[in-house]
Amino acid sequence: MTHASDKWEAAFLVALWSIIVLVTVITAQRGRKYFIRRIPGLNAIDEAVGRATEMGRPILMVPGLSGLGVVGLQALTIFSYIIKTAAKFGNRILMPVADPALYTVAEEVVRESYASAGRPEDFDPTSVYFLSDRQFAFASGVAGTIHREKVAASFLFGDFFAESLIFAESGQQVGAIQVAGTVQTTQLPFFIASCDYTIIGDEYYAASAYISREPTLLGSLVGQDICKGMMLLIVVLGTLALSIKPLGEEFFFVQWFTIK
Amino acid sequence: MNPIQSFLSRAFPALHGGALAGAVAGCVVACVVAVLILQALPGKARKAVIAAVTFVAGLFYALEFFLPANGQDENILTFAVPTVGNVTNVLGGMTLGLGVLSLIRIHGANVVKVKSGWENSALLLTSMVVMAVAGIKFEQTLFYRSLFRDVLNSFDAAMFAVLAFFIVSAAYRAFRIKSAEATLLMVAALVVMLGQIPIGQYLTHWLPVKGSYLSLLRLDNISNWLLTTVNAPAQRAIGFGLGIGGLAIALRIWLSLERGAYFEAKADES
Numbered sequence: 419m420t421h422a423s424d425k426w427e428a429a430f431l432v433a434l435w436s437i438i439v440l441v442t443v444i445t446a447q448r449g450r451k452y453f454i455r456r457i458p459g460l461n462a463i464d465e466a467v468g469r470a471t472e473m474g475r476p477i478l479m480v481p482g483l484s485g486l487g488v489v490g491l492q493a494l495t496i497f498s499y500i501i502k503t504a505a506k507f508g509n510r511i512l513m514p515v516a517d518p519a520l521y522t523v524a525e526e527v528v529r530e531s532y533a534s535a536g537r538p539e540d541f542d543p544t545s546v547y548f549l550s551d552r553q554f555a556f557a558s559g560v561a562g563t564i565h566r567e568k569v570a571a572s573f574l575f576g577d578f579f580a581e582s583l584i585f586a587e588s589g590q591q592v593g594a595i596q597v598a599g600t601v602q603t604t605q606l607p608f609f610i611a612s613c614d615y616t617i618i619g620d621e622y623y624a625a626s627a628y629i630s631r632e633p634t635l636l637g638s639l640v641g642q643d644i645c646k647g648m649m650l651l652i653v654v655l656g657t658l659a660l661s662i663k664p665l666g667e668e669f670f671f672v673q674w675f676t677i678k
Numbered sequence: 679m680n681p682i683q684s685f686l687s688r689a690f691p692a693l694h695g696g697a698l699a700g701a702v703a704g705c706v707v708a709c710v711v712a713v714l715i716l717q718a719l720p721g722k723a724r725k726a727v728i729a730a731v732t733f734v735a736g737l738f739y740a741l742e743f744f745l746p747a748n749g750q751d752e753n754i755l756t757f758a759v760p761t762v763g764n765v766t767n768v769l770g771g772m773t774l775g776l777g778v779l780s781l782i783r784i785h786g787a788n789v790v791k792v793k794s795g796w797e798n799s800a801l802l803l804t805s806m807v808v809m810a811v812a813g814i815k816f817e818q819t820l821f822y823r824s825l826f827r828d829v830l831n832s833f834d835a836a837m838f839a840v841l842a843f844f845i846v847s848a849a850y851r852a853f854r855i856k857s858a859e860a861t862l863l864m865v866a867a868l869v870v871m872l873g874q875i876p877i878g879q880y881l882t883h884w885l886p887v888k889g890s891y892l893s894l895l896r897l898d899n900i901s902n903w904l905l906t907t908v909n910a911p912a913q914r915a916i917g918f919g920l921g922i923g924g925l926a927i928a929l930r931i932w933l934s935l936e937r938g939a940y941f942e943a944k945a946d947e948s
Binding site: 601 | 742743744745746747751752753756759769770773774775776777778780781783784787830833834837838840841844845847848849851852913915916917918919920922923924925926927928929930931933935936
């Protein structure tokens with residue numbers, strides 16, 4: 419097991435960053451206004467839903483192989499916004515799921531999104547469905563759905579592995595507008611090559627704040643940026659320390675952040 | 679054995695035979711009752727219960743991480759980690775049943791209503807039953823191994839093989855020279871690919887391997903430099919952002935600060 423006592427310096431940073439995020443959340447909740455920069459991939463969501471409406475074809479949302487964790491829940495938060503937008507225009511949605519635990523939550527989120535949009539009667543229980551928890555069985559199921567339904571828009575948010583390109587290229591083949599985001603950095607090049615918009619890195623976690631403009635989430639985002647600034651400072655100081663000969667690897671600051 | 683462990687051992691002694699069966703049955707009944715109570719609760723109360731359970735579960739792992747460990751890399755809570763993990767597995771197992779029900783509901787309706795493509799649905803349901811029966815009753819037989827190895831694995835391999843074609847079409851699209859960035863990408867990819875293969879390495883094999891500025895022009899050295907000095911830091915930078923983003927969202931979920939989804943609407947209605 420990994421414990422804080424294995425590397426107190428790292429544990430201290432985790433605690434400090436947690437406090438920073440909580441403080442910025444509280445200040446945002448108390449009314450402080452924060453600015454959030456434009457994220458083109460998230461702006462494209464409305465465009466993609468509009469296009470699906472014009473074409474009269476369904477919208478596909480795939481949370482990848484995500485389980486019931488932060489990545490999967492974040493994907494559902496983004497999908498919730500997409501569904502609310504789609505529900506206003508009467509678009510049909512499809513959400514194949516690979517993880518049974520996430521499936522149960524996804525069904526509830528979709529139902530509530532329709533209710534929030536004032537269209538609870540439009541919720542189709544068969545629009546959210548469990549396919550398979552086997553990677554390539556799921557991939558073939560989703561690829562089949564894309565080709566059969568000729569989806570107009572495809573949103574790929576969550577954990578993706580080798581199957582990412584199968585989804586993205588299948589979407590390309592049917593001419594779907596595609597927006598993708600994943601925390602798996604190895605899959606980002608595939609999405610960038612095949613999708614119209616790709617959410618990169620921590621933009622994935624910024625999505626819910628960007629979409630909802632909820633103070634709690636905006637505050638959290640600002641906290642993340644402060645933490646990233648600190649991380650950048652650590653990297654610069656570490657690089658300088660390693661580059662200056664009298665300091666080197668034995669310098670206490672470098673030793674703090676060296677994993678042994 | 680630490681005090682918590684010994685207390686739990688006394689409170690929940692090991693059971694065998696009929697007592698164990700009774701305890702399991704009792705737990706199942708208690709779970710059903712808990713779910714029914716949760717369903718009957720008004721939205722706000724249910725949200726409070728869910729938030730409390732989420733907090734306690736998260737607190738366990740946070741404490742287990744932050745409490746100092748002894749020489750065996752264990753602290754007062756480490757012994758309970760496998761048990762708490764088993765609880766998660768049990769919950770996951772229950773949801774797998776719901777997933778199977780979803781499949782049966784959708785494909786069963788296709789077969790009953792003879793919708794377009796109902797044959798595929800019938801085949802899927804038949805395959806599911808055959809595989810389940812084979813796995814439960816005939817696990818050690820050639821029949822099951824053949825289903826698994828010769829059928830299921832072959833299908834997986836076939837789907838994986840499709841990737842090769844998709845990679846070509848995606849690479850073609852990515853490397854089309856449409857802009858300065860695409861040109862840079864294409865050149866970098868070409869150098870990295872050439873630097874990895876024997877024929878590419880042969881092109882500059884006459885240059886010194888190291889010890890001279892000319893060695894910097896070797897394709898394998900340029901390729902290695904691109905991978906370790908350009909690509910790796912960029913990936914790490916993305917990783918830092920993701921790590922901190924993950925920490926922030928984990929905090930929001932743990933403390934139930936995340937709004938906009940997960941039963942929020944039901945809670946607000948009541």
